[in-house]
Structures are given as structure tokens and as C-alpha cells.
Amino acid sequence: MANKPIYVTQPSLPPLEEYTELLQSVWESGILTHNGPMVQRLEKELCSKLQVGNFTAVTNGTVAIQMAIKALELQGEIITTPFSWIATIGAIKWEGCTPVFCDIDADTLNMDPGKIEALITDKTVAIMPVHVFGNPCDVEAIEAIAKRHGLKVIYDAAHAIGSTYKNKSLLEHGDISATSLHGTKLLNTAEGGGCITTNQELHEKLKRIRFFGHDEKKDIVEDGFNGKMTEVHAALGLANLKYYEEVLKDRKEKYFYYKKELVENTALTFQAIKHGETNYSYFPVIFENEEKLLEAENALNDINIYPRRYFYPSLNTCEHIVDYVKMPVSEDISKRILCLPLYWKLNYSDMDRVIGTIFEQGY
Ligand SMILES: Cc1ncc(COP(=O)(O)O)c(C=O)c1O
The missing domain is CATH 3.90.1150.10 (Aspartate Aminotransferase, domain 1)
Known part of the structure; x- marks a missing residue:
């Protein structure tokens, strides 16, 4: 008999009964979305597992990048890498910004910090490197350049759940890191993603953007959209988190x-x-x-x-x-x-x- 096909990746899946047990409580709550108990639990457990201060769970990693750009109110040129998935530049363009490419280092395959400064113009607003295949970028060099030129840094950290820098989560670098919880990633919610920031105000703003721009009283206070993760997806994330x-x-x-x-x-x-x-x-x-x-x-x-x-x-x-x-x-x-x-x-x-x-x- 022919060998079964082996693909580049397969999603990590928990035992089905462990997932259905969590779904049971979703059914009992009658809550499917709108930052329900499963999403809140997933965010809390992710913070503790990854040792980060906050995690805003969203629909997918592409939306996480878009929300980061929106939260930082960026309009202009964003220096990014050509060695990435199309979502990196797709998200930049969908937010009305212009991607400006910076070539990569041939060894690390990440954006070459030595090539960034030559690309900065009066239209540059941010740098968006990618931690390619989970490999941490030279965050210190990148953040020093951003500081010198008054630029924001958003890391496309789609691959980087679990990567560390100086024994701490890589995801707390930059103004915001945007990660993916897609089925192919180390930890998955089928489709999903998240924004991480050490800035509490930005964190609150990201939560409002995710929910149509509503504040806690449901007044519309931001230019938001629908970036909410569902309870069904969050439950899968929780079941996977155990492993x-x-x-x-x-x-x-x-x-x-x-x-x-x-x-x-x-x-x-x-x-x-x-x-x-x-x-x-x-x-x-x-x-x-x-x-x-x-x-x-x-x-x-x-x-x-x-x-x-x-x-x-x-x-x-x-x-x-x-x-x-x-x-x-x-x-x-x-x-x-x-x-x-x-x-x-x-x-x-x-x-x-x-x-x-x-x-x-x-x-
Ligand atoms: C580098 C990179 N950025 C962004 C994304 C988008 O993530 P998502 O598929 O969760 O939208 C991906 C997806 O694999 C990716 O590889």
C-alpha cells in the first residue's frame, strides 16, 4: 500500500473529547462571541503561559497586523521585509499605508537592520519586521533605529509564539506584536491571532477596535471593526494549550x-x-x-x-x-x-x- 501523504505541516489537535468538554460549557453559556468567557480564559492562560502582560485575541493574524496599524494611527510608509507571507504587505495596504521593502540578512533571513536607515524618508511612520520562522529579529538594533527616528515598531510575530529573547517572550518587543493562531502555527485556534503590547492604553484601544470601536458603555469611541475571536475558536485554543x-x-x-x-x-x-x-x-x-x-x-x-x-x-x-x-x-x-x-x-x-x-x- 502506498505511504500516506506527508505534508509540510499538520495542525496540532487535542483529544476530541477534551475539546467537546469545553464546547459543552459554551453550549451551556449560550454565548458564542463578544469577548465571552472562553476568550477571556484563553487570553488569561496565554498571558501566563507566554509570560506576557496582555493578549488581545482576534480573528486571525492578518487582522492583528491591521489592528496594530490602526491602533497606532499610522498613515504613510512602513518599512518591511520582502521575505514574508503576503499577509504582511496585504495588511499594510489594507490600512492605506505603503510597504517599503528592506532586504534581509542572508543568514538569519530576517530584515537586515543595517539596511533600514537608508530607506527612511519624511513619509516613514513605522518599521514592521517579521520574526521569520520564529527566529527572533535583532530587536535591539531595530528598536534603536526606531527610537533615533521617532518611528513605531510593529512586529509581524505570526510565527513567533514561544520564541524568546534573553529568556523572555519575544512578543513584548515593539509597540505592538501581532501573532497568528492559524491551524499551521505552534499553537492554534483553527483561525485566530492576537495583539500584544506593554502599553496599557494601547491595549485598551486594541480591545475597543476589535469590538466595532465600542467602549465599555457601548458608546462608539474609535474607528473600529470586527476583530472578535469566537468562543468556539477560543475553546480549541484552550484545549491545545494543555499540550x-x-x-x-x-x-x-x-x-x-x-x-x-x-x-x-x-x-x-x-x-x-x-x-x-x-x-x-x-x-x-x-x-x-x-x-x-x-x-x-x-x-x-x-x-x-x-x-x-x-x-x-x-x-x-x-x-x-x-x-x-x-x-x-x-x-x-x-x-x-x-x-x-x-x-x-x-x-x-x-x-x-x-x-x-x-x-x-x-x-
Ligand atoms: C509571516 C506571516 N504574517 C502574517 C500571517 C497571517 O496570519 P493569519 O493566517 O493568521 O491571518 C502569516 C500566516 O501564516 C504569516 O506567515
Whole structure:
């Protein structure tokens, strides 16, 4: 019998009965949304688990970025990275701002802080780096530049739940961090996201924006919209949260399993983790050239294994959405990078098949 397909990721799911038990109390409460008890409980437990002061749970990570831009009342140019998911620039554009690309560091794959200042104009209002694959950005360098030029910093922390900097959550960096709880993420609510800030006033404002701009008396006091997470999604997050440490530990072990084999036996290169600790939620490998990547991808597809070209293409090349500006490092890396399957219930025997196929190709 053919092997079952192995995809780049699979959502972490709790035992169904643990989820349905939580749903039982949703049914009993009769509350499905509007910052109900499950959302409040999820936010509280997330704060304690991640060691952050607040967490505003929202519909998805894209909305979290939009809400961060809205809360900071930004209008103008936002310096961001071309090596990201389309949502990063989509959210900037949907908020009426203009993305300005800053190329990445070839080792960390994050925005290169050394290239930011040359891009600052009198229209620049913020910097929006991405902690790519959970790898912490050089937050100190970025925040020093922002301070020097009076700019806001929003981190697209979609991948970064569980990543740390100096042993503290990475999510408290920047004016606001926007994270994702999408099904593919380390912790998921199926669809979901959140905003984190150390600024209490901004936190209150984010809560109002999420709820049509209402204050506690239901007066409309902000230019808000509907960013509310539902009780059904929050319940899934709570059920998954019980397994958070186990998932994190498992991903880390698998990450190093791949890494040991591939570092010792291939000429592939890997993302450098230089500024803190990643959450090990992706395993990207970088080939010598695109041709070799395609050979490896085809060989894996032939045995029903589906890694993912991620991030590809480099966003500055999406000319139907942005004006093209050359970004040599991002364009080069995006053609040569492949994320290998990595998820909680992935079997080591399937990882061995991935590794073996890469060895067979002679990289
Ligand atoms: C870097 C990055 N930013 C933003 C998002 C958007 O998150 P969501 O899918 O929760 O809207 C994603 C989604 O995967 C992402 O990878």
C-alpha cells in the first residue's frame, strides 16, 4: 500500500473529547462571541503561559497586523521585509499605508537592520519586521533605529509564539506584536491571532477596535471593526494549550534531529539563530540553487512527501500588488529555500525518509 501523504505541516489537535468538554460549557453559556468567557480564559492562560502582560485575541493574524496599524494611527510608509507571507504587505495596504521593502540578512533571513536607515524618508511612520520562522529579529538594533527616528515598531510575530529573547517572550518587543493562531502555527485556534503590547492604553484601544470601536458603555469611541475571536475558536485554543509545552519540546527535538543529520551529511545551509531562541516551528533548508531545490522537491513528491517552498516568491516581485524594487538577497533565498515537514505527530521514520531522499540526491 502506498505511504500516506506527508505534508509540510499538520495542525496540532487535542483529544476530541477534551475539546467537546469545553464546547459543552459554551453550549451551556449560550454565548458564542463578544469577548465571552472562553476568550477571556484563553487570553488569561496565554498571558501566563507566554509570560506576557496582555493578549488581545482576534480573528486571525492578518487582522492583528491591521489592528496594530490602526491602533497606532499610522498613515504613510512602513518599512518591511520582502521575505514574508503576503499577509504582511496585504495588511499594510489594507490600512492605506505603503510597504517599503528592506532586504534581509542572508543568514538569519530576517530584515537586515543595517539596511533600514537608508530607506527612511519624511513619509516613514513605522518599521514592521517579521520574526521569520520564529527566529527572533535583532530587536535591539531595530528598536534603536526606531527610537533615533521617532518611528513605531510593529512586529509581524505570526510565527513567533514561544520564541524568546534573553529568556523572555519575544512578543513584548515593539509597540505592538501581532501573532497568528492559524491551524499551521505552534499553537492554534483553527483561525485566530492576537495583539500584544506593554502599553496599557494601547491595549485598551486594541480591545475597543476589535469590538466595532465600542467602549465599555457601548458608546462608539474609535474607528473600529470586527476583530472578535469566537468562543468556539477560543475553546480549541484552550484545549491545545494543555499540550503547548509538549508540542514545543517535540518540535525542538525534531528540529535538531533533522539538523544533525543534514549538517553532517550534506552541503545544505540553514537559517542562523543569532538573537534569542526560536520556537523551532519550521525546518527550512537552503539549496545551492533553484534547480537542486526542484530536484529534491520532485524526488520527495514522488514518495508522497510534500515540503513547501516558503517564502516564495519574494514579495517585491509580486508586481500586480507592489512596485518592483530589487531585493537581491530575498529574491535569491526565496528561490532556494524549502521547508521540510515538521509537526507534532510526524513520525521519525517519515523524517528518515525525507533525510534519505535528500541524501540520495547527493547534496
Ligand atoms: C509571516 C506571516 N504574517 C502574517 C500571517 C497571517 O496570519 P493569519 O493566517 O493568521 O491571518 C502569516 C500566516 O501564516 C504569516 O506567515
